[in-house]
Amino acid sequence: MLEEDVRSIPDxxxxxxxxxxxxxxxxxxxxFDCxxxxxxxxxxxDGRRVRFAENVFHSFHEGRIAEVWSVITRRRSPPN
Structure with missing residues (x-):
């Protein structure tokens, strides 16, 4: 998954x-700012700058990730 992300988002x-x-x-x-x-x-x-945040929650069982929940939100620029 990350390899595909790096190809489509080089930075x-x-x-x-x-x-x-x-x-x-x-x-x-x-x-994220990419x-x-x-x-x-x-x-x-198509190469435009994008800013967003991801809120991700991991649940562990026996030292391994058992579940993942993710919510992506838009980041707004601070007002001038």
């Missing part, structure tokens, strides 16, 4: 904004 990087731990669960908010080639989430962005 793919993210920052961890928030990390919370409540065993056996981990919640993370990731911030320029995808072609489609992103089925939308034609």
């Amino acid at each position: 793919l990087r993210f920052d961890i904004e928030l990390r919370m731990l409540d065993p056996p669960r981990v919640a993370i908010r990731l911030s 320029t995808p080639v072609g489609l992103l989430f089925g939308l034609p962005v």
